[in-house]
Amino acid sequence: VSFDAPVKGSDRDDTTFGDFVEDSYSDAPDTGVMTEAFENELNDVISTLKPNEAAVLKMRYGIGVEKPMSLREIGEVCNLTKERIRQIEKHALIRMQHPTRKSRLESFVA
Numbered sequence: 001v002s003f004d005a006p007v008k009g010s011d012r013d014d015t016t017f018g019d020f021v022e023d024s025y026s027d028a029p030d031t032g033v034m035t036e037a038f039e040n041e042l043n044d045v046i047s048t049l050k051p052n053e054a055a056v057l058k059m060r061y062g063i064g065v066e067k068p069m070s071l072r073e074i075g076e077v078c079n080l081t082k083e084r085i086r087q088i089e090k091h092a093l094i095r096m097q098h099p100t101r102k103s104r105l106e107s108f109v110a
Helices: 029-046 051-061 071-078 082-096 099-106
Strands: none
Touching: 029 051, 029 099, 051 071, 051 082, 071 082, 082 099
16 A cells, blocks of 8 residues: 555545554653743743853753763862762752742642
8 A cells, every 4th residue: 555545535536545644753842832932931930040150050951951960060160179069050040940940840840
């Protein structure tokens, strides 16, 4: 059976068998939209932090960068100790839990 074979009894004359086969290699359209909306909202929320806190969170969790980085790697980039990076990360995560920031991201949690 060809994917281009017409399907009889459909509402439209141009419906083919291929229209009913799911493409398992592509994300569903709603998944892509939700992912993009989450990324945009997350970047907006992170931008409300102090610049050094935002930079540390982005590097630590791989947001907008190639891969997540260790405390030591971030320390080398920022010319700080890994302990200072840990302190900045901890403070930034506490600030991310503030009700105004938290409420902007809660709608994306399943």
